[in-house]
Amino acid sequence: MKVSLYFRKWKCYFSVLTLLFFWGCLLLLVYGKGESFILLNQYHTKWLNDFFIFYTHVGDGFFTLCIVVFLFFYKKKKQALAILLSFLISGLLVQILKNLIISPRPKLFFTSGQYSQFIDGVTLSNNSSFPSGHTASAFAIATVLAVIIQNKNWQLPILIVATLVGYSRIYLAQHFLTDVIVGAFLGIISAIYSVHLVYHTTFTKRSKQKKNTASSDNTLSSTSEAKTV
Numbered sequence: 001m002k003v004s005l006y007f008r009k010w011k012c013y014f015s016v017l018t019l020l021f022f023w024g025c026l027l028l029l030v031y032g033k034g035e036s037f038i039l040l041n042q043y044h045t046k047w048l049n050d051f052f053i054f055y056t057h058v059g060d061g062f063f064t065l066c067i068v069v070f071l072f073f074y075k076k077k078k079q080a081l082a083i084l085l086s087f088l089i090s091g092l093l094v095q096i097l098k099n100l101i102i103s104p105r106p107k108l109f110f111t112s113g114q115y116s117q118f119i120d121g122v123t124l125s126n127n128s129s130f131p132s133g134h135t136a137s138a139f140a141i142a143t144v145l146a147v148i149i150q151n152k153n154w155q156l157p158i159l160i161v162a163t164l165v166g167y168s169r170i171y172l173a174q175h176f177l178t179d180v181i182v183g184a185f186l187g188i189i190s191a192i193y194s195v196h197l198v199y200h201t202t203f204t205k206r207s208k209q210k211k212n213t214a215s216s217d218n219t220l221s222s223t224s225e226a227k228t229v
Helices: 003-009 011-040 046-059 061-073 077-100 133-148 152-171 177-200 202-228
Strands: none
Touching (some): 011 152, 046 061, 046 133, 046 152, 061 077, 061 133, 077 177, 133 152, 133 177
């Protein structure tokens, strides 16, 4: 699998994505984990609270399932399979890291008075902050869609949708920038691997050949029957 091919072919999506990663990593290097979180969370309003509480569900499994069912309904089986695989692979990677690495969420990380923008009924208080599962799911879906949709004008809007999911996790004080960056990375590599599996592996090519062979056999059989009659 040539990853560089994806970067060349879908230049807009991956170029902006690279800039976002660079900016995020630079912010972490300059300000660190805690300060970067506070810096990104300086502006809170009631309508933004309501918006991000609702919007963060774009990274939920239910949203992914809806997309998969929608694509299956419209006979887009390969696309649906690629999205489903990317969601499952990214979810597995996230859960492995969550269980291996103890990382307190912002509610536990900050001492009393350090940060006061926690939203009642939303903020989690446990040690499974790293990495962000919602962000991984969002970027897994976004990357698959950016790659399989023929119209390149959709690449940037799709990336914005995923990026807002990542930011919503910080805004709602459920994750740090570190969690979001790693979650996004896991989603992207899961998506690229899933697209490769579904579209470019020997297994899928053999399945297609078998389908074509079966179709040819049926055609020959029908022709032979017609001649006999």
